[in-house]
Amino acid sequence: MATETLHPGRRIVLQLPLSDHDTVTIAVLDSATEPSPQSDQVSCAAMLVPAGEERNWIYTSEGGQWQLLAATAFSRMIIVSRTSSENQFTTHGSRDEARSSGVRSPNASNRPICLRCEDEALKTRLRSIVVALAPRICFRTGSPIVPFVEYSDNIIHRVVVEEFFSSLTGFMVVEDVALDDLEAQSGSMFWADGEAECEHRVDDRGIRKLDQVVYRRRLRFKRMPNLIQTEVALVVPQELRSSGMTIARTGIEEGSVEEFCEEVMRGSQIDHGWLVHKYLPPIVAGLVLAAPCIEPCMERGEKVKVLALGVGGGALPIFLQKQLGFHVQAVDVDKAVLDAAHRHFGLDDGVDMEVILGDALQFVAKLAMDVRAEDATLNPSNSRLADASPKCKDRAHASAAEGEDVVAQPCNARTATGLSSSSVDICRVDGRNRHFDSHRVHAIVVDVDEGDPRCGLSSPPSSFLAHNFLSDARTVLHEGGLVAMNVVPNGAKSYHGVVSSLFSVFDDVYETVVEGDVNRVVFALSSKGAGVNVDGPLARLVTRFLDVRLIREIQKAHHIQV
DSSP states (O other), X not given: OXXXXXXXXXXXXXXXXXXXXXXXXXXXXXXXXXXXXXXXXXXXXXXXXXXXXXXXXXXXXXXXXHHHHHTSOOSXXXXXXEOBTTBOOOSSOOHXXXXXXXXXXXXXXXXXHHHHHHXXXXXXXXXXXXXXXXXXXXXXXXXXXXXXXXXXXOEEEEEEEEEEEETTTEEEEEXXXXXXXXXXXXXXXXXXXXXXXXXXXXXXXXXXXXXXXXXXXXXXXXXXXXXXXXXXXXXXXXXXXXXXXXHHHHOBOHHHHHHXXXXXXXXXXXXXXXXXXXXXXXXXXXXXXXXXXXHHHHHTTOOOEEEEEOOTTOHHHHHHHHTSXXXXXXXXXXXXXXXXXXXXXXXXXXXXXXXXXXXXXXXXXXXXXXXXXXXXXXXXTSOHHHHSOHHHHHHHHHHHHHTOSOOOOOTTHHHXXXXXXXXXXXXXXXXXXXXXXXXXXXXXXXXXXXSOTTSSEEESOGGGXXXXXXXXXXXHEEEEEEEEEEEEESSHHXXXXXXXXXXXXXXXXXXXXXXXXXXXXXXXXXSOOOOOOTTSHHHHHHTTTSOTHHHHTOEEOOOOOO
């Protein structure tokens, strides 16, 4: 049987009859992570697509299914859907589905009780089938238990703000959502068997009870439906906040949910002082590792300079500029994304925020070439290259040459490409930037996703771990500066590969685990680190907004050869 063996990155779609009238469509997905020969390292789970959600692209598109698997630690995921003439798994989400704004949220807990009971009955019928589809290695110690898990994003109500298309990224959506904030309590978007009862959050009057209503604005890329690219908090006016607390305590009738949530979201504004995505606060906390480089700049009253590669909605660049007072260069290759960030998330090009449209790899290569040229001009006998780590010297010139082509487009490119007059101002980097008379920066943040969850890494793309890029990044940094990298590995092997690549170029590497998330954050330093100092000026600035424990949890990474 084809499903007996795990094949990393494989997806099989089957149709099986349950009776003369009932048929199910089953997608069997194997994690991109290489399986361990030990049976206790291999796990398998099943997911039943909730009744009424069979055409939701999160469950039915190939990209959505891979993201559901990538968000777990399972080796195999078996996704089961009821089959009808209008319900088939798709290889890719259709354009009609991508454009639809009327798809109901995949929150199983919000569905009527009868549908939930129907799901439980069907799971009972499916148990022998999903066990048979488990990989053979799971049977070494007897018949395996294959739990049914459920995905829940806790959405009470969703309002689509804008849907748009980019030739680079595909279909995207900006949306405002009201959440019943269960995730804050559970720490997971997945519920195992028995964790969600039929009566969950429904009282004896049939009125739904809410634990804590929170409001967010999101940017999502529909090519990876389960990925929330950017999420920011919405500030609720005081008068509506009081009403929301009353509703959370007493319950709300389903018919009034949409009206109430839309009223709240219409009167809300974005809170730039809070980083919602769980991996962003650890990135900011890790800047303390570069305190010997950053704090002298702060003491002189000069601007700390950060280069952010990958912008999305701009939550992190905006936080660094508005809350920490840093000067930020934010680079993204997709002008449609930058335009949406300007319209809906408050990203504005200004005195201390330079928004750059261009390829991040080429941009860093060009910047490194400019640094070397600047050093050679200022001190020909002692250029930056002469001071560079031996790890970097042999590739430095080649890396610079690769960046000589187009790096960023000038401001008037908006007219040629048809962007609206409200678009982000696009600035050209030509050696005469305001505040960037020196091309070096104190920190580089790499927050770019791969786009294909079947790869060994969901983030960053492998090109950001290439020797050329890392060498150029080191060249661009001030002595003692750091690269902070958001990493979403599909297994330990791929993560160790990231750390190994960083150690091949940088003098020291630190890491931190993102609690309740699949992300890891790694920090590569251009000189040997002295650890973290929670009492210094930079730490005191950072802990005005973050928990000091995020700094204390940072530790040295171990160099494991792969």
